[in-house]
Amino acid sequence: MNQIAYTLFIAFVSSVLTLAGVVWLSPGQAMAETTPNTVSLQELASHDSADSCWKAIDGRVYDITDYINFHPTDPEVVTEWCGKVATDAWYDKGNGRAHSARATAMLAEYYVGVLEGAQVSGPLEAVEPEPASKPALPSTGEYKDGSYYAESEPSSRGWISMVEISVMNGRIIAVYYDEIQRDEEGNVTTRKSADMNYAQRWRGVSGGVTQLTAFPAYARQLVNTGVPEGVDALSGATGAYDGFQAVVRDALSQATP
Amino acid sequence: MTLSRFKPGDVLIVAILAVLLGWHWSLWPELASGSSARVLDALGRLAGVLGLGLMLLAGIGSVRLPGLDRWFGGLPRLWTLHRLMGFGGFILILLHVWSMAFSGVAQSLAVALATLFPPISDWAIWSGWLALVLTVLFLAPTFQFFGRLHYQRWKRLHLLSAPALAFALVHTLSLSRWWPLWLVLGLLAFAAIGWRKLLSPHLGRSDWTVAEVQTLVPGVVELVLDPVDRPLRYEAGQFVYLTPWDERLAAGCGEEHPYTLSSAPDDPQLRLGIKDLGDATHALQTLTPGSRVQIEGPYGDFYERHRPGTGQLWLGGGIGITPFVSGARALRADGREDIQLFYLALDSSRAYYLDELKSHAERCPAFRVEAHYFRQEGPMTLAFLKQHCPDFAQREVYLCGPPGMVNHLKPLLLSAGVPHSALHSEVFDFL
Numbered sequence: 001m002n003q004i005a006y007t008l009f010i011a012f013v014s015s016v017l018t019l020a021g022v023v024w025l026s027p028g029q030a031m032a033e034t035t036p037n038t039v040s041l042q043e044l045a046s047h048d049s050a051d052s053c054w055k056a057i058d059g060r061v062y063d064i065t066d067y068i069n070f071h072p073t074d075p076e077v078v079t080e081w082c083g084k085v086a087t088d089a090w091y092d093k094g095n096g097r098a099h100s101a102r103a104t105a106m107l108a109e110y111y112v113g114v115l116e117g118a119q120v121s122g123p124l125e126a127v128e129p130e131p132a133s134k135p136a137l138p139s140t141g142e143y144k145d146g147s148y149y150a151e152s153e154p155s156s157r158g159w160i161s162m163v164e165i166s167v168m169n170g171r172i173i174a175v176y177y178d179e180i181q182r183d184e185e186g187n188v189t190t191r192k193s194a195d196m197n198y199a200q201r202w203r204g205v206s207g208g209v210t211q212l213t214a215f216p217a218y219a220r221q222l223v224n225t226g227v228p229e230g231v232d233a234l235s236g237a238t239g240a241y242d243g244f245q246a247v248v249r250d251a252l253s254q255a256t257p
Numbered sequence: 258m259t260l261s262r263f264k265p266g267d268v269l270i271v272a273i274l275a276v277l278l279g280w281h282w283s284l285w286p287e288l289a290s291g292s293s294a295r296v297l298d299a300l301g302r303l304a305g306v307l308g309l310g311l312m313l314l315a316g317i318g319s320v321r322l323p324g325l326d327r328w329f330g331g332l333p334r335l336w337t338l339h340r341l342m343g344f345g346g347f348i349l350i351l352l353h354v355w356s357m358a359f360s361g362v363a364q365s366l367a368v369a370l371a372t373l374f375p376p377i378s379d380w381a382i383w384s385g386w387l388a389l390v391l392t393v394l395f396l397a398p399t400f401q402f403f404g405r406l407h408y409q410r411w412k413r414l415h416l417l418s419a420p421a422l423a424f425a426l427v428h429t430l431s432l433s434r435w436w437p438l439w440l441v442l443g444l445l446a447f448a449a450i451g452w453r454k455l456l457s458p459h460l461g462r463s464d465w466t467v468a469e470v471q472t473l474v475p476g477v478v479e480l481v482l483d484p485v486d487r488p489l490r491y492e493a494g495q496f497v498y499l500t501p502w503d504e505r506l507a508a509g510c511g512e513e514h515p516y517t518l519s520s521a522p523d524d525p526q527l528r529l530g531i532k533d534l535g536d537a538t539h540a541l542q543t544l545t546p547g548s549r550v551q552i553e554g555p556y557g558d559f560y561e562r563h564r565p566g567t568g569q570l571w572l573g574g575g576i577g578i579t580p581f582v583s584g585a586r587a588l589r590a591d592g593r594e595d596i597q598l599f600y601l602a603l604d605s606s607r608a609y610y611l612d613e614l615k616s617h618a619e620r621c622p623a624f625r626v627e628a629h630y631f632r633q634e635g636p637m638t639l640a641f642l643k644q645h646c647p648d649f650a651q652r653e654v655y656l657c658g659p660p661g662m663v664n665h666l667k668p669l670l671l672s673a674g675v676p677h678s679a680l681h682s683e684v685f686d687f688l
Contacts, residue, residue, distance in 0.1 A: 001340075001344055005347060005396070009402070012351040016354070016355070019358060019369055
């Protein structure tokens with residue numbers, strides 16, 4: 001009897017912890033989901049700055065304040081729509097093209113609630129991308145000729161994502177992506193692509209792929225497809241993928257004709 | 258831990274649980290609803306109902322009111338019931354929490370987790386959690402999650418059951434529409450715990466003075482007690498809780514422990530045979546005559562008859578001879594009851610009480626005594642029994658002795674055709 005009680009107690013604790021762990025590890029499953037919030041137009045309008053930027057897209061309200069700095073374009077392009085119904089801007093980025101499916105998925109993380117009066121069934125269904133919004137791959141003649149450079153803010157561990165993109169005859173012909181660290185004077189002290197020790201440690205965690213092939217793979221895909229949306233993440237190197245996407249978008253925003 | 262035979266009190270327990278489950282009749286169709294979420298939800302609620310019901314009944318069953326225990330076949334059996342109900346209640350409450358949480362998974366994981374961990378303002382759920390945490394705390398040593406605990410410390414920790422029940426009731430009363438029955442059961446449980454822990458030490462005990470401490474053999478004494486005011490009404494074979502108040506005791510002063518009475522019910526003095534088996538019993542070997550002790554009881558139903566009219570077979574060993582001493586002392590010279598006692602001892606030097614038992618056999622023709630010495634004969638055999646009591650298998654059998662002896666004799670007797678229903682033994686090694 002003692003053993004049964006002990007076994008069942010441990011099973012109970014384990015399953016509750018597992019449940020808690022699964023919820024915690026599923027970022028899309030925001031706790032807000034349990035209480036479908038209704039956001040009034042007034043409340044939406046009060047979040048109209050880069051300090052607190054809410055937007056209504058397809059009847060759902062998102063707080064994208066934290067994303068503004070990661071957006072590929074200048075912040076003003078984004079903040080212009082803060083506090084407003086931004087459905088049109090979502091489906092037309094200004095060049096007649098809608099945001100990507102990936103962007104749609106990212107949007108889910110910033111979900112706040114349902115816009116008052118909106119006919120939305122569930123609180124958190126990712127906004128379906130318009131079929132027409134699929135990027136035409138590869139796109140040619142999209143970019144101005146030249147070389148474009150961008151780098152990110154240092155991460156908590158001091159890593160800076162950097163990319164250089166060369167465009168010739170409107171097409172991306174070469175991409176160099178790396179992650180670097182700088183000392184206080186700004187001199188580059190480390191670059192990941194040359195750090196074999198880092199690769200060795202990474203290999204132990206990712207089960208194979210490291211920056212040695214992941215970085216060139218992302219660069220090659222960008223050359224082949226011509227758009228960041230055409231680059232697929234390698235499993236085991238998704239962190240680098242996010243960094244790559246952010247700086248590539250940043251760099252290409254300068255190359256938009 | 259077995260519960261042979263159904264007792265009248267069992268009917269009461271089953272009836273109360275049935276009423277609780279019946280009262281929540283509206284949950285039953287849900288179990289057949291086909292939707293896993295609804296089934297789990299209803300299952301969770303019913304498990305909670307049954308779990309709390311069992312916990313409350315376990316609490317009520319801890320009242321230890323003399324006489325009441327006989328509805329349940331004596332205090333040792335009632336204690337077994339208490340333990341089984343506590344065990345069942347604990348498992349069902351784990352199932353309750355688990356089912357309630359996982360019934361939310363169909364909606365979303367977050368809903369499931371929010372069912373378990375709502376905002377702090379949702380005090381009904383949190384009081385349920387508090388009750389569960391307290392329950393784990395007071396049951397962990399009972400189920401020996403972390404090894405054995407000192408008996409007195411275990412007893413004190415077990416008191417956490419009272420706040421646990423209180424929080425569980427707060428949880429249930431605020432969430433359940435069926436509160437009147439919960440309230441009644443809750444009040445009964447608290448009355449029982451209140452009586453046991455607060456009132457009975459003052460109202461339930463009687464005062465006695467130690468008249469004599471007779472050493473039977475080294476390590477075994479018979480305490481002889483004089484009543485201070487009222488005498489005790491009891492039957493042969495019953496036991497009492499004894500609380501010594503002799504401050505010169507090395508251990509156990511003010512602690513209660515159960516001991517079997519060895520005196521006959523018509524003896525104005527109370528006698529208890531006590532063997533040195535632990536700290537408290539060791540200290541009692543040198544209890545000071547004239548000091549005060551308190552007695553609570555009597556409990557048990559040792560000589561309960563299941564097959565009236567048949568002869569009796571008594572098998573006693575070690576300090577387990579005490580209920581038979583009480584029984585023999587109570588025998589009337591003209592008694593017709595055919596009784597054969599086997600006294601199982603290591604050797605003649607450890608066969609205390611034997612001379613007195615033989616004198617009772619001379620006094621009462623229907624009572625016979627036979628000693629069986631392990632050193633000479635080895636373990637008891639059917640041949641030995643048959644030789645001295647040819648119709649032993651047709652008798653109602655009363656067993657009392659160390660676990661090794663009982664565990665040897667029970668299968669032996671069953672193999673000889675003694676039915677389960679004819680076997681009696683009360684073990685109170687953990688009361």
